[in-house]
Amino acid sequence: MFLLKHSRLVSRTLSVQLIQPSYFRIQMSTVSTTNPKFQKIFKKVDELKPDFIQVLAEAVEIPAVSADESLRPMVIKKAHFLVDKLKQLGFEDIQLKELGVQPPPVNDPKLQLPPVVLSRYGNDPSKKTVLVYGHYDVQPASIEDGWDSEPFKLVVDEEKQLLKARGSTDDTGPLTGWLHVVRAHQEAGIELPVNLLTCFEGMEESGSLGLEKLIGQEADKYFKDVDAVCISDNYWLGTKKPVLTYGLRGCNYYQVTINGPGADLHSGIFGGVIAEPMVDLVQVLSSLVDSKGKILIKGIDEMVAPVTEKEMKLYEDIDFSLEELEEASGSKTALYEKKEDILMHRWRFPSLSVHGVEGAFSSQGAKTVIPAKVSGKFSIRTVPDMDSAKLTKLVIDHCNSVFEKLGSPNTIHAELIHDGNYWVSDPFNAQFTAAAKATKEVYGVDPDFTREGGSIPITLTFEEQLKTSVLLLPMGRGDDGAHSINEKLDISNFIGGIKTMVAYLHYYAESPEN
Numbered sequence: 228m229f230l231l232k233h234s235r236l237v238s239r240t241l242s243v244q245l246i247q248p249s250y251f252r253i254q255m256s257t258v259s260t261t262n263p264k265f266q267k268i269f270k271k272v273d274e275l276k277p278d279f280i281q282v283l284a285e286a287v288e289i290p291a292v293s294a295d296e297s298l299r300p301m302v303i304k305k306a307h308f309l310v311d312k313l314k315q316l317g318f319e320d321i322q323l324k325e326l327g328v329q330p331p332p333v334n335d336p337k338l339q340l341p342p343v344v345l346s347r348y349g350n351d352p353s354k355k356t357v358l359v360y361g362h363y364d365v366q367p368a369s370i371e372d373g374w375d376s377e378p379f380k381l382v383v384d385e386e387k388q389l390l391k392a393r394g395s396t397d398d399t400g401p402l403t404g405w406l407h408v409v410r411a412h413q414e415a416g417i418e419l420p421v422n423l424l425t426c427f428e429g430m431e432e433s434g435s436l437g438l439e440k441l442i443g444q445e446a447d448k449y450f451k452d453v454d455a456v457c458i459s460d461n462y463w464l465g466t467k468k469p470v471l472t473y474g475l476r477g478c479n480y481y482q483v484t485i486n487g488p489g490a491d492l493h494s495g496i497f498g499g500v501i502a503e504p505m506v507d508l509v510q511v512l513s514s515l516v517d518s519k520g521k522i523l524i525k526g527i528d529e530m531v532a533p534v535t536e537k538e539m540k541l542y543e544d545i546d547f548s549l550e551e552l553e554e555a556s557g558s559k560t561a562l563y564e565k566k567e568d569i570l571m572h573r574w575r576f577p578s579l580s581v582h583g584v585e586g587a588f589s590s591q592g593a594k595t596v597i598p599a600k601v602s603g604k605f606s607i608r609t610v611p612d613m614d615s616a617k618l619t620k621l622v623i624d625h626c627n628s629v630f631e632k633l634g635s636p637n638t639i640h641a642e643l644i645h646d647g648n649y650w651v652s653d654p655f656n657a658q659f660t661a662a663a664k665a666t667k668e669v670y671g672v673d674p675d676f677t678r679e680g681g682s683i684p685i686t687l688t689f690e691e692q693l694k695t696s697v698l699l700l701p702m703g704r705g706d707d708g709a710h711s712i713n714e715k716l717d718i719s720n721f722i723g724g725i726k727t728m729v730a731y732l733h734y735y736a737e738s739p740e741n
């Protein structure tokens with residue numbers, strides 16, 4: 228349980244690719260309101276839709292991939308892009324907080340972390356202060372991965388009514404949504420009901436390195452008046468029903484490197500006569516998890532909090548099905564059939580995923596090489612009550628012990644690259660109540676209360692350091708393809724999400740509680 232604090236533009240150059248010829252023929256959003264309180268501002272949000280899409284188009288064009296060292300200047304460029312937009316909107320006290328050099332493992336030991344963008348809109352002591360967090364970095368993407376279009380060029384698909392680009396749903400679309408909330412208020416001539424602070428980071432997809440320290444340093448400074456934190460960086464569970472989210476899994480990311488010969492070698496000359504790092508690595512990787520998703524590292528199951536009867540009842544009421552999972556994954560490869568099993572394995576049990584191998588041959592064709600050094604990448608999604616340090620010891624000991632049994636002359640080095648905490652909160656508070664009313668206002672249904680299988684490493688830090696509640700208010704849907712190819716955000720979710728943000732701020736401002 229957390230403690231609550233007690234206190235009270237746009238460039239006109241089109242840079243989008245259109246599936247249909249007319250950019251301005253995008254249908255009006257179907258989501259609306261009957262409440263006179265929101266009619267004017269929701270109408271303004273609808274009217275500004277082309278401008279909002281244009282800002283998204285400009286933003287996603289910057290390939291801000293935090294995992295790619297060579298693209299670090301682009302991540303920094305995107306921070307400056309946001310600063311320009313914030314200035315245009317009249318945000319004040321805009322600060323680019325530098326976080327120093329990136330800690331190892333890193334190729335360039337002088338690599339600077341991207342800055343955190345802090346800013347403020349309004350400073351009225353009679354109003355509540357809401358801190359909104361988002362991340363402007365994105366996952367890697369390239370057309371060769373199988374995208375239908377260039378990933379860093381926004382496609383406005385009028386037929387399907389969606390916006391396609393890397394970052395559209397994770398998290399550039401939702402992040403820019405907060406800026407649009409301010410613009411809509413300005414143009415509708417309506418005062419923003421709260422003071423708004425922003426904290427936009429550029430390393431979330433790479434473990435939020437450096438941010439935890441900054442939050443601690445600014446807790447009594449920049450963030451001293453914060454009453455509530457709102458994060459829009461996750462998704463509805465399915466495609467139809469809006470949700471509010473009160474839990475996240477954590478993520479411990481590991482790398483296991485096998486080092487062998489001095490250079491990559493010809494397999495015809497050296498095959499069969501030297502020990503191959505790739506052969507050792509696949510054995511280590513295959514010892515981690517089985518094909519049913521069971522983690523094979525001893526001691527992990529014992530750390531997981533037991534399922535309670537009260538908790539089991541929660542899953543029954545959630546609107547979700549195996550069919551929705553199959554639809555979102557584009558396959559019939561689910562490990563579980565029952566809704567309850569799927570939800571528990573996404574939300575409250577750990578999972579281990581093997582992501583890839585650095586240094587191995589991975590292109591088309593038939594290169595006959597023996598790679599000299601290979602690093603396997605895998606991560607474990609963590610849940611209550613797992614302890615990150617204990618987990619890391621179990622993982623590293625396991626890798627070393629499996630490798631030792633191989634009797635290989637090669638060497639192994641297993642290490643943690645980053646870890647981020649899991650988070651589970653109590654959704655019965657003023658923020659969640661305001662967001663539930665806002666959701667009903669926009670979408671006409673009560674939201675489901677869900678947990679999220681993904682991770683947002685900084686969430687727990689906000690709750691603990693700022694002593695406020697945190698609300699996760701997702702914009703996109705479960706089939707958006709975040710981290711995948713053809714990532715998209717439905718236009719109705721973009722516009723509905725902005726309206727939900729607007730209504731949430733108003734309802735929260737009116738709430739007698741913090």
Ligand SMILES: C[C@H](N)C(=O)N[C@@H](Cc1c[nH]cn1)C(=O)O
Binds near residue numbers: 398478
């Ligand atoms: C849920 C959020 N939009 C997200 O995608 N988070 C990432 C965070 C992460 C952690 N390690 C690396 N990235 C995720 O859940 O993978």
Ligand SMILES: [Zn+2]
Binds near residue numbers: 397432709710
């Ligand atoms: Zn992500």
Ligand SMILES: [Zn+2]
Binds near residue numbers: 461
């Ligand atoms: Zn994200």
